[in-house]
Amino acid sequence: MANYFHRHLGAKLFVSYLAIILVGVIVLVTASQFILPGAFNRHMAGMGMTSGMMGNQGMGNADNMSQLYMDFRASFNEALIYAGLAAMIVAVLFSMYLSRSVIAPVHAMSLATQRITDGRFDERVRVEGKDELAQLAIRFNQMAEKLSEVETMRRRLIGDVSHELRTPLTAIKGSMEGLMDGVLPATEETFQQIHAEADRLNRLVDDLQELSRVEARAYELDLRSKDVSALVQTVTRRLAPQFEMKQILLDLQLAPDLPRVLADEDRAVQLLTNLLGNALQYTPEHGRVIVSARRSNHEVMISVRDNGIGIPPEHLPQIFDRFYRADASRSRRAGGGSGIGLTISRALVEAHGGRIWVESAGEGQGSTFTFTMPVAK
Numbered sequence: 001m002a003n004y005f006h007r008h009l010g011a012k013l014f015v016s017y018l019a020i021i022l023v024g025v026i027v028l029v030t031a032s033q034f035i036l037p038g039a040f041n042r043h044m045a046g047m048g049m050t051s052g053m054m055g056n057q058g059m060g061n062a063d064n065m066s067q068l069y070m071d072f073r074a075s076f077n078e079a080l081i082y083a084g085l086a087a088m089i090v091a092v093l094f095s096m097y098l099s100r101s102v103i104a105p106v107h108a109m110s111l112a113t114q115r116i117t118d119g120r121f122d123e124r125v126r127v128e129g130k131d132e133l134a135q136l137a138i139r140f141n142q143m144a145e146k147l148s149e150v151e152t153m154r155r156r157l158i159g160d161v162s163h164e165l166r167t168p169l170t171a172i173k174g175s176m177e178g179l180m181d182g183v184l185p186a187t188e189e190t191f192q193q194i195h196a197e198a199d200r201l202n203r204l205v206d207d208l209q210e211l212s213r214v215e216a217r218a219y220e221l222d223l224r225s226k227d228v229s230a231l232v233q234t235v236t237r238r239l240a241p242q243f244e245m246k247q248i249l250l251d252l253q254l255a256p257d258l259p260r261v262l263a264d265e266d267r268a269v270q271l272l273t274n275l276l277g278n279a280l281q282y283t284p285e286h287g288r289v290i291v292s293a294r295r296s297n298h299e300v301m302i303s304v305r306d307n308g309i310g311i312p313p314e315h316l317p318q319i320f321d322r323f324y325r326a327d328a329s330r331s332r333r334a335g336g337g338s339g340i341g342l343t344i345s346r347a348l349v350e351a352h353g354g355r356i357w358v359e360s361a362g363e364g365q366g367s368t369f370t371f372t373m374p375v376a377k
């Protein structure tokens with residue numbers, strides 16, 4: 001029995017209501033026993049009917065009075081019992097209703113939690129009313145939604161990663177089998193091919209590690225006031241030899257009154273390197289790349305524009321998605337990237353409190369990537 005009360009919130013609530021009623025009844029009965037005789041005498045005196053004022057008829061009246069008092073008290077007690085009973089019934093009904101309305105949602109949440117634990121992430125509870133329990137239900141549903149998103153992302157990530165790893169692994173395995181069977185000649189070219197695929201695997205794993213670090217925000221942003229021109233020049237100086245090799249013109253158009261931005265230098269350099277690296281990779285020889293920066297309210301807008309291969313409109317919405325390449329087969333063949341660079345870039349921009357977007361008029365029309373950084377106070 002005690003165990004039952006221990007384990008059921010409803011029973012506890014019910015008992016506490018009963019206790020309150022009981023205490024009320026005891027207080028009422030005790031108080032009435034003490035107060036009633038005095039009050040009775042006082043009221044009778046007010047009506048000129050106490051025994052002391054009745055002269056020679058005093059004794060007979062005293063008897064009448066005590067009889068009157070006894071009758072009055074009996075009716076008072078009777079009324080008290082009925083009132084107590086009625087209060088008890090109302091309180092019991094009320095407590096049953098209240099405990100149900102508290103326990104039902106708690107119970108529903110408990111069941112939903114169990115189902116989520118069992119892996120059913122689509123589980124939600126009904127939200128009724130506006131009280132704290134309803135708030136709890138809303139929060140619970142938000143948590144379930146988040147869990148479900150994380151689970152979907154996890155599944156997709158595993159699928160994507162296995163797919164990405166399979167391509168170079170299949171190539172390496174194929175080449176090795178060819179070598180063992182003597183179908184492939186053991187020339188330097190073959191070995192170089194295998195080495196290139198292994199290298200690709202290596203890069204992919206590095207990129208993935210970086211992506212998971214950036215997306216989980218598992219790094220400290222060292223935000224300081226930085227000069228945009230200096231940041232841009234750091235990157236363009238580093239990449240200049242590669243631009244020269246491909247004979248791509250690299251132009252800087254930085255507004256003269258550029259304010260300083262609040263940025264983590266290493267991360268900002270990484271971001272610009274990703275965008276400029278893409279512009280370099282996706283622009284044919286003798287092309288042109290322009291880096292421009294200008295102020296817009298409380299932000300500085302930095303753009304990397306190229307006149308390269310461009311991006312067809314149907315690919316624009318997904319271009320920042322993980323592993324997304326506008327032309328996967330070409331990227332793979334040309335030793336292209338893994339489609340992680342822009343995903344990392346977006347995470348970096350968002351960590352700085354900025355936005356990033358892409359514009360392209362279509363295939364062969366070049367592309368412009370623009371991101372914002374907050375102006376340093």
Ligand SMILES: Nc1ncnc2c1ncn2[C@@H]1O[C@H](COP(=O)(O)OP(=O)(O)OP(=O)(O)O)[C@@H](O)[C@H]1O
Nearest residue numbers: 278279282310325326327337338339340341342367
């Ligand atoms: N400047 C650009 N011009 C045309 N297409 C681009 C440009 N930048 C990116 N893209 C397209 O967007 C895709 C994704 O770019 P992202 O930088 O994320 O990956 P990647 O360059 O393929 O590989 P990596 O992860 O090594 O950077 C590219 O594969 C390419 O199709």
Ligand SMILES: [Mg+2]
Nearest residue numbers: 278337341342
């Ligand atoms: Mg890239």
